[in-house]
Amino acid sequence: MSSERVDLPLIINGADQRAVRCEAAVMAHRHGHVLGDAHLASKSEVNAAIDAAARAWHDWSKWPWTDRASIFLKAAEMLSGPWRDRLNAATMLGQSKTVHQAEIDSAAELIDFWRFNVEFMRRLYEDQPISALGVWNRSDYRPLEGFVLAITPFNFTAIAGNLPTAPALMGNTVVWKPAATAKYSAQLIMRLLQEAGLPDGVINLVYGDGAEVAEIALADRRLAGVHFTGSTQVFNSIVRAVGSNVDRYHNYPRLVGETGERTSFWLTGALTLPHWLQQSSAADMNIRGRSVLRHLGSSYPPPYGRH
Numbered sequence: 001m002s003s004e005r006v007d008l009p010l011i012i013n014g015a016d017q018r019a020v021r022c023e024a025a026v027m028a029h030r031h032g033h034v035l036g037d038a039h040l041a042s043k044s045e046v047n048a049a050i051d052a053a054a055r056a057w058h059d060w061s062k063w064p065w066t067d068r069a070s071i072f073l074k075a076a077e078m079l080s081g082p083w084r085d086r087l088n089a090a091t092m093l094g095q096s097k098t099v100h101q102a103e104i105d106s107a108a109e110l111i112d113f114w115r116f117n118v119e120f121m122r123r124l125y126e127d128q129p130i131s132a133l134g135v136w137n138r139s140d141y142r143p144l145e146g147f148v149l150a151i152t153p154f155n156f157t158a159i160a161g162n163l164p165t166a167p168a169l170m171g172n173t174v175v176w177k178p179a180a181t182a183k184y185s186a187q188l189i190m191r192l193l194q195e196a197g198l199p200d201g202v203i204n205l206v207y208g209d210g211a212e213v214a215e216i217a218l219a220d221r222r223l224a225g226v227h228f229t230g231s232t233q234v235f236n237s238i239v240r241a242v243g244s245n246v247d248r249y250h251n252y253p254r255l256v257g258e259t260g261e262r263t264s265f266w267l268t269g270a271l272t273l274p275h276w277l278q279q280s281s282a283a284d285m286n287i288r289g290r291s292v293l294r295h296l297g298s299s300y301p302p303p304y305g306r307h
Contacts, residue, residue, distance in 0.1 A: 001089050002027075006036040008187045010045055010207060013052035014200025019045055023207070025183040028096035035093055038183040041208040046175070046216045049204035053147035053173035054222055056201030061143040061171045065125060069118040072169055075196035076114035079107060083192050087185060091157045094184035106157035106185060113162040117169055143171030145251055146224025149217045151210065151238075152186075153229045154179035159258075161189045163227045164203050172224070174203045177213045179230075214238060219245055225254040232259040 008025060009016035019039040027033040041049070060068075079087065087110075088102040097105065129137040148167040152160035164176040178186035190205045206213060217223060218241045226242070228235055235257040242253055271279065 001086075002033070002035070002093055004036075005034055006184075006187075008036045008038040008183055008207065010039050010041055010049070011187075011190050011194075011205040012045065012049045012201075013056070013204065014194065017045060017048070023180070023183075025094060027093055028181060035184050036187075038207045041206040041213060043212075043216055046206055046208070046213055047220075049175045049206050050147055050217065050220055050222065052201040052204050053175055056199060057143070057145075057147070057173045060168075060173055060199060060202050063171065065121060065171075068169055068171065069121065071193075071197050072114045072165060073118055075165075075193055075198075076111045078192060078196055079111050079114075083188075087157065087188050087192070090185040090188050095154060095157065095182055102157075106161075109156070109158035110161045110189075113158055114165065117162075117166055121169060141170075144224035144254065146222040146249075146253075147217075147220075148172045148174045148225040148227055149214070149223065150174050150176045150227045151214065151230060151234075152176065152178050152182070154181040156229075157182065157185045157189070159229050160186055163229060165193070167225065167227055168198075168202050173201060174227075175217055176203055176205050177208065177210060177217075178205070180207075180210070183207055210234070214241070218242055219248075221248045221250055223249055223253045224251060226256065228255075228257040228259075230257075230259065235259045 007018075009018050011017070017039070019041060021040040021042070022037045023040055024034045025036045025038050027035060084107045087106045088099070091097050091102040091106040092099065125141060128139055131137045144167075148164075150164040150167070152163045160178055160182055164174045168174050176186075176190075186205060190203070193203065214237075218226075218238065223242075223245075226238055228238060238257070239255060242255060246252070
Protein backbone atom coordinates (compact mmCIF):
# COMPACT_ATOMS: atom_id res chain seq x y z
CA MET A 1 0.00 0.00 0.00
CA SER A 2 2.83 2.40 0.78
CA SER A 3 4.19 2.03 -2.75
CA GLU A 4 0.90 3.13 -4.34
CA ARG A 5 -0.46 6.63 -4.92
CA VAL A 6 -4.22 6.16 -4.91
CA ASP A 7 -7.13 8.35 -5.96
CA LEU A 8 -9.36 9.42 -3.04
CA PRO A 9 -12.62 10.72 -4.51
CA LEU A 10 -15.64 12.11 -2.75
CA ILE A 11 -18.36 9.47 -2.38
CA ILE A 12 -21.78 11.06 -2.89
CA ASN A 13 -24.94 9.02 -3.38
CA GLY A 14 -22.77 5.93 -3.68
CA ALA A 15 -20.79 7.28 -6.65
CA ASP A 16 -17.21 8.53 -6.88
CA GLN A 17 -17.11 12.28 -7.44
CA ARG A 18 -13.97 14.07 -8.53
CA ALA A 19 -13.46 17.76 -7.86
CA VAL A 20 -11.38 20.53 -9.36
CA ARG A 21 -9.25 20.92 -6.24
CA CYS A 22 -7.13 18.11 -4.84
CA GLU A 23 -4.91 17.74 -1.80
CA ALA A 24 -2.20 15.18 -1.16
CA ALA A 25 -2.72 12.66 1.60
CA VAL A 26 0.75 12.12 3.05
CA MET A 27 2.36 9.92 5.67
CA ALA A 28 2.20 11.71 9.01
CA HIS A 29 5.77 10.70 9.81
CA ARG A 30 7.16 11.24 6.30
CA HIS A 31 5.49 14.23 4.69
CA GLY A 32 7.31 13.77 1.43
CA HIS A 33 5.66 10.39 0.89
CA VAL A 34 2.29 10.87 -0.82
CA LEU A 35 -0.23 8.08 -0.27
CA GLY A 36 -2.99 9.50 -2.42
CA ASP A 37 -4.75 12.51 -3.86
CA ALA A 38 -7.96 13.55 -2.13
CA HIS A 39 -10.61 15.53 -3.99
CA LEU A 40 -11.81 18.54 -2.02
CA ALA A 41 -15.49 19.39 -2.04
CA SER A 42 -16.67 22.79 -3.22
CA LYS A 43 -20.01 24.30 -2.25
CA SER A 44 -21.75 22.43 -5.06
CA GLU A 45 -20.41 19.06 -3.92
CA VAL A 46 -21.33 19.68 -0.28
CA ASN A 47 -24.85 20.61 -1.36
CA ALA A 48 -24.97 17.49 -3.54
CA ALA A 49 -24.03 15.37 -0.53
CA ILE A 50 -26.80 17.00 1.53
CA ASP A 51 -29.32 16.44 -1.26
CA ALA A 52 -28.26 12.79 -1.56
CA ALA A 53 -28.71 12.29 2.18
CA ALA A 54 -32.14 13.92 2.04
CA ARG A 55 -33.26 11.64 -0.78
CA ALA A 56 -31.91 8.49 0.84
CA TRP A 57 -33.70 9.32 4.10
CA HIS A 58 -37.14 8.57 2.67
CA ASP A 59 -36.34 4.88 2.19
CA TRP A 60 -33.62 4.30 4.78
CA SER A 61 -35.66 5.75 7.66
CA LYS A 62 -38.38 3.18 6.97
CA TRP A 63 -36.11 0.13 6.90
CA PRO A 64 -36.78 -2.40 9.70
CA TRP A 65 -34.14 -2.03 12.39
CA THR A 66 -33.08 -5.64 11.88
CA ASP A 67 -32.27 -4.95 8.23
CA ARG A 68 -30.21 -1.89 9.15
CA ALA A 69 -28.43 -3.88 11.83
CA SER A 70 -27.54 -6.64 9.39
CA ILE A 71 -25.43 -4.26 7.29
CA PHE A 72 -23.28 -3.09 10.17
CA LEU A 73 -22.94 -6.58 11.63
CA LYS A 74 -21.74 -7.71 8.22
CA ALA A 75 -19.30 -4.78 8.12
CA ALA A 76 -17.97 -5.83 11.54
CA GLU A 77 -17.54 -9.38 10.30
CA MET A 78 -15.67 -8.17 7.20
CA LEU A 79 -13.42 -5.95 9.31
CA SER A 80 -12.65 -8.85 11.63
CA GLY A 81 -11.52 -10.83 8.59
CA PRO A 82 -10.39 -9.76 5.12
CA TRP A 83 -10.46 -5.98 5.75
CA ARG A 84 -8.57 -6.04 9.05
CA ASP A 85 -5.02 -5.74 7.74
CA ARG A 86 -5.98 -3.20 5.08
CA LEU A 87 -7.59 -0.74 7.49
CA ASN A 88 -4.83 -1.25 10.05
CA ALA A 89 -2.24 -0.55 7.37
CA ALA A 90 -4.06 2.60 6.23
CA THR A 91 -4.11 3.83 9.83
CA MET A 92 -0.43 3.09 10.29
CA LEU A 93 0.53 4.85 7.06
CA GLY A 94 -1.81 7.82 7.21
CA GLN A 95 -2.01 8.45 10.95
CA SER A 96 1.40 7.14 11.99
CA LYS A 97 0.24 4.50 14.46
CA THR A 98 2.23 1.44 15.41
CA VAL A 99 0.87 -1.98 14.55
CA HIS A 100 -0.34 -2.36 18.16
CA GLN A 101 -2.01 1.06 18.21
CA ALA A 102 -3.70 0.41 14.87
CA GLU A 103 -4.94 -3.05 15.85
CA ILE A 104 -6.65 -1.88 19.05
CA ASP A 105 -8.12 1.14 17.25
CA SER A 106 -9.06 0.66 13.62
CA ALA A 107 -9.77 -3.06 13.97
CA ALA A 108 -10.75 -4.12 17.49
CA GLU A 109 -12.52 -0.95 18.64
CA LEU A 110 -14.38 -0.27 15.41
CA ILE A 111 -15.57 -3.89 15.29
CA ASP A 112 -16.80 -3.46 18.87
CA PHE A 113 -18.55 -0.20 17.99
CA TRP A 114 -20.50 -1.79 15.15
CA ARG A 115 -21.45 -4.88 17.13
CA PHE A 116 -22.24 -3.22 20.46
CA ASN A 117 -24.21 -0.42 18.77
CA VAL A 118 -26.58 -3.03 17.37
CA GLU A 119 -27.02 -4.48 20.85
CA PHE A 120 -27.62 -1.01 22.32
CA MET A 121 -30.18 -0.29 19.60
CA ARG A 122 -32.01 -3.52 20.44
CA ARG A 123 -32.11 -2.58 24.12
CA LEU A 124 -33.31 0.92 23.32
CA TYR A 125 -36.21 -0.33 21.21
CA GLU A 126 -37.14 -2.83 23.92
CA ASP A 127 -37.34 -0.06 26.52
CA GLN A 128 -41.07 0.65 26.52
CA PRO A 129 -43.31 2.39 29.08
CA ILE A 130 -45.36 0.38 31.55
CA SER A 131 -48.91 -0.39 30.43
CA ALA A 132 -51.75 -0.81 32.92
CA LEU A 133 -54.59 -3.25 32.41
CA GLY A 134 -56.59 -2.27 29.35
CA VAL A 135 -53.96 0.25 28.21
CA TRP A 136 -51.07 -0.14 25.76
CA ASN A 137 -48.41 2.56 26.08
CA ARG A 138 -45.74 2.48 23.41
CA SER A 139 -42.74 4.58 22.41
CA ASP A 140 -41.89 4.90 18.73
CA TYR A 141 -38.23 5.73 18.17
CA ARG A 142 -38.13 7.70 14.94
CA PRO A 143 -35.08 8.85 12.98
CA LEU A 144 -34.35 12.56 12.89
CA GLU A 145 -36.01 14.39 10.02
CA GLY A 146 -33.10 15.72 8.02
CA PHE A 147 -29.41 14.91 7.70
CA VAL A 148 -26.71 14.47 10.33
CA LEU A 149 -23.34 16.17 9.86
CA ALA A 150 -20.54 13.93 11.20
CA ILE A 151 -17.17 15.62 11.74
CA THR A 152 -14.52 13.16 12.82
CA PRO A 153 -10.97 13.39 14.26
CA PHE A 154 -7.56 12.23 13.06
CA ASN A 155 -6.46 10.34 16.13
CA PHE A 156 -8.85 7.38 16.22
CA THR A 157 -9.99 5.53 13.12
CA ALA A 158 -12.61 3.79 15.27
CA ILE A 159 -14.21 7.10 16.23
CA ALA A 160 -14.06 8.24 12.61
CA GLY A 161 -15.97 5.11 11.64
CA ASN A 162 -18.40 5.29 14.55
CA LEU A 163 -19.60 8.89 14.29
CA PRO A 164 -21.25 8.55 10.85
CA THR A 165 -22.41 4.95 11.31
CA ALA A 166 -24.07 5.25 14.73
CA PRO A 167 -26.74 7.71 13.51
CA ALA A 168 -27.05 5.75 10.24
CA LEU A 169 -27.77 2.59 12.22
CA MET A 170 -30.70 4.39 13.85
CA GLY A 171 -32.22 5.27 10.47
CA ASN A 172 -30.59 8.64 9.83
CA THR A 173 -28.63 9.73 6.77
CA VAL A 174 -25.27 11.41 7.05
CA VAL A 175 -22.81 13.83 5.49
CA TRP A 176 -19.38 12.76 6.75
CA LYS A 177 -16.43 15.15 6.85
CA PRO A 178 -13.29 13.32 8.10
CA ALA A 179 -10.18 15.01 9.43
CA ALA A 180 -7.71 16.31 6.84
CA THR A 181 -5.03 13.95 8.15
CA ALA A 182 -7.25 10.84 8.13
CA LYS A 183 -8.39 10.82 4.51
CA TYR A 184 -6.83 7.48 3.62
CA SER A 185 -8.47 5.39 6.34
CA ALA A 186 -11.82 7.18 5.82
CA GLN A 187 -11.85 6.11 2.19
CA LEU A 188 -11.32 2.47 3.18
CA ILE A 189 -14.13 2.62 5.74
CA MET A 190 -16.52 3.87 3.06
CA ARG A 191 -15.46 1.14 0.64
CA LEU A 192 -15.96 -1.47 3.35
CA LEU A 193 -19.47 -0.16 4.13
CA GLN A 194 -20.39 -0.14 0.45
CA GLU A 195 -19.24 -3.73 0.11
CA ALA A 196 -21.29 -4.63 3.20
CA GLY A 197 -24.42 -3.39 1.40
CA LEU A 198 -24.95 0.14 2.68
CA PRO A 199 -27.46 1.82 0.32
CA ASP A 200 -26.39 4.79 -1.76
CA GLY A 201 -26.72 8.16 -0.09
CA VAL A 202 -27.03 6.90 3.49
CA ILE A 203 -23.48 8.09 4.25
CA ASN A 204 -21.82 10.62 1.94
CA LEU A 205 -18.08 11.22 2.28
CA VAL A 206 -16.78 14.73 1.62
CA TYR A 207 -13.20 15.91 1.98
CA GLY A 208 -12.42 19.58 2.30
CA ASP A 209 -11.73 22.47 4.61
CA GLY A 210 -13.63 21.84 7.83
CA ALA A 211 -14.76 25.43 8.28
CA GLU A 212 -15.99 25.67 4.68
CA VAL A 213 -17.91 22.39 4.79
CA ALA A 214 -19.41 23.22 8.18
CA GLU A 215 -20.50 26.70 7.08
CA ILE A 216 -22.49 25.25 4.19
CA ALA A 217 -23.97 22.32 6.09
CA LEU A 218 -24.87 24.26 9.24
CA ALA A 219 -26.74 26.85 7.18
CA ASP A 220 -28.94 24.24 5.48
CA ARG A 221 -32.48 24.19 6.85
CA ARG A 222 -32.52 20.37 6.68
CA LEU A 223 -29.78 19.98 9.31
CA ALA A 224 -31.09 17.57 11.95
CA GLY A 225 -27.99 16.86 14.00
CA VAL A 226 -24.24 17.17 14.43
CA HIS A 227 -22.02 14.30 15.62
CA PHE A 228 -18.58 15.67 16.45
CA THR A 229 -15.26 14.77 18.02
CA GLY A 230 -12.52 17.37 18.07
CA SER A 231 -11.41 20.52 19.83
CA THR A 232 -13.56 22.48 22.25
CA GLN A 233 -12.94 25.65 20.23
CA VAL A 234 -14.31 24.14 17.02
CA PHE A 235 -17.34 22.61 18.71
CA ASN A 236 -18.12 25.95 20.39
CA SER A 237 -18.10 27.57 16.95
CA ILE A 238 -20.55 24.91 15.70
CA VAL A 239 -22.90 25.55 18.62
CA ARG A 240 -22.77 29.29 17.93
CA ALA A 241 -23.48 28.77 14.22
CA VAL A 242 -26.45 26.51 14.93
CA GLY A 243 -27.78 29.03 17.43
CA SER A 244 -27.56 31.86 14.91
CA ASN A 245 -29.41 29.76 12.31
CA VAL A 246 -32.01 28.26 14.62
CA ASP A 247 -34.93 30.17 13.05
CA ARG A 248 -34.37 28.62 9.63
CA TYR A 249 -34.24 24.91 10.56
CA HIS A 250 -37.12 22.49 10.08
CA ASN A 251 -36.43 21.13 13.57
CA TYR A 252 -34.08 21.83 16.45
CA PRO A 253 -30.79 20.11 15.50
CA ARG A 254 -29.38 17.71 18.07
CA LEU A 255 -25.74 18.46 18.87
CA VAL A 256 -23.50 15.71 20.25
CA GLY A 257 -19.86 16.57 20.79
CA GLU A 258 -16.84 15.03 22.48
CA THR A 259 -14.14 17.64 22.91
CA GLY A 260 -10.70 18.03 24.41
CA GLU A 261 -7.71 20.32 24.57
CA ARG A 262 -4.08 20.22 25.49
CA THR A 263 -3.51 19.71 29.17
CA SER A 264 -0.90 19.36 31.88
CA PHE A 265 -0.07 16.18 33.76
CA TRP A 266 1.69 15.37 37.00
CA LEU A 267 4.07 12.53 37.77
CA THR A 268 4.67 11.58 41.40
CA GLY A 269 7.89 10.95 43.24
CA ALA A 270 7.15 7.23 43.20
CA LEU A 271 8.71 7.19 39.73
CA THR A 272 12.43 7.22 39.16
CA LEU A 273 13.89 9.91 36.90
CA PRO A 274 14.31 7.52 33.92
CA HIS A 275 10.66 6.48 34.25
CA TRP A 276 9.59 10.12 34.56
CA LEU A 277 11.46 11.03 31.38
CA GLN A 278 10.11 8.00 29.55
CA GLN A 279 6.50 8.71 30.48
CA SER A 280 6.82 12.41 29.64
CA SER A 281 8.30 11.61 26.24
CA ALA A 282 5.63 8.98 25.55
CA ALA A 283 2.82 11.42 26.35
CA ASP A 284 4.39 14.08 24.11
CA MET A 285 5.38 11.93 21.17
CA ASN A 286 2.73 9.21 20.97
CA ILE A 287 1.59 8.97 17.33
CA ARG A 288 4.54 11.21 16.38
CA GLY A 289 3.42 14.05 18.63
CA ARG A 290 -0.21 13.93 17.44
CA SER A 291 -1.86 12.30 20.44
CA VAL A 292 -4.84 13.58 22.40
CA LEU A 293 -2.74 14.37 25.48
CA ARG A 294 -0.01 16.96 24.93
CA HIS A 295 2.59 17.86 27.53
CA LEU A 296 2.29 21.52 28.52
CA GLY A 297 3.76 21.11 31.96
CA SER A 298 4.66 18.55 34.59
CA SER A 299 5.54 18.47 38.24
CA TYR A 300 8.23 16.31 39.81
CA PRO A 301 9.42 16.44 43.42
CA PRO A 302 12.97 17.48 44.32
CA PRO A 303 15.70 17.00 43.44
CA TYR A 304 14.64 16.53 39.80
CA GLY A 305 11.76 18.99 39.84
CA ARG A 306 14.05 21.97 40.51
CA HIS A 307 16.07 21.58 37.33
